[in-house]
Amino acid sequence: MAHRWKPDLTQDDVTPYRAFLNRRQIVAGGVAGLGLAAMGAAPARALDLEPNDWEEITSYNNFYEFGTDKGDPKRHAGKMTTTPWTVRIDGMVDRPGDYDFTDIMERMTIEERIYRLRCVERWSMVVPWNGFELADLLDMVGVRPEARYVAFETLLRPDEMPGVRYNVIDWPYVEGLRLDEAMHPLTIMATGIYGKTIPNQNGAPMRLVVPWKYGYKSIKSVVRITLTDKQPPTAWNKYSAREYGFYSNVNPNVDHPRWSQAFEQKVGGGLFAQRVPTLMFNGYEDEVASLYAGMDLVKYH
Ligand code: MTE
Helix, strand or coil: CCCCCCCCCCHHHCCCHHHHHHHHHHHHHCHHHHHHHHCCCCCCCCCCCCCCCHHHHHHCCCCHHHCCCCCHHHHHHHHCCCCCCEEEEEECECCCEEEEHHHHHHHCCCEEEEEEEECCCCEEEEEEEEEEEHHHHHHHHCECCCCCEEEEEECCCHHHCHHHHCCCCCCCCEEEEEHHHHHCCCCEEEEEECCEECCHHHCCCCEEECCCECHHHCCCCEEEEEEECCCCCCHHHHHCCCCCCCCCECCCCCCECCECCCEEEECCCHHHCCEEECCHHHHCHHHHHHHHCCCCCCCCC
């Protein structure tokens, strides 16, 4: 497909520890760093793409339908029935319907994508997802020209989800993207991690992953996708519009009203468990900045 993104973020790009340290020294070095950059010696990009291990990725989670502690999703999400699984795709599409997950999988191309994940709470991970481009699914159903946004909804099944008896958020969990964000080749529906079926606590059988946005945009266990011409409501924006905007692009310069977003800390990692500077668009600036050209990123946070 013409739009397919060349997945350059592979294992081979994992930054060697020494290069990572050097870059941090350059950043800390200020004027000296500028001098290096002027001489063309500073690398343009040295992202930490060292994947977290399976244990970290699958036992430290946010999935409030199963509770608000980081260990709750792993403890309780096993109760969620994921077969059969139907995704309703409706709204401004040529072929609306209830699509069976196994049928979707047969028609999609599964790839590995090693992505950085940055939670609004300031922890981060690197996850080797398996999944398909959301654009391919949207192409399959045919997006009508009047569509401008995509709305997503998570399963709501109270007898399998102990967390939903608490009105932390207004269930079901909902999210939304602008159509161009949804069609961007970095945007995937993840169905696996480390080549294995995605565990329930991470959003089985398929969850959205939008790596340049705060993690809460990456809605789990999706049962409905609706194409619309209106900006869809989103779970955390309904909870507090001042704190959680519709766009939610990772941005070290726009603080959460209750905390700074300038730094983050990677989950696990022993020696690496230090605060590191948060990167604009979570390190995907080259790929996605053009989507927001001319927009006020404070107003549209
Ligand atoms: N999706 C649903 N349905 N419910 C949730 O509570 N939490 C979000 C997001 N998707 C959440 C969700 C948040 S805050 C984050 S940081 C990521 O999922 C965490 O994904 P992970 O547990 O796979 O790391």
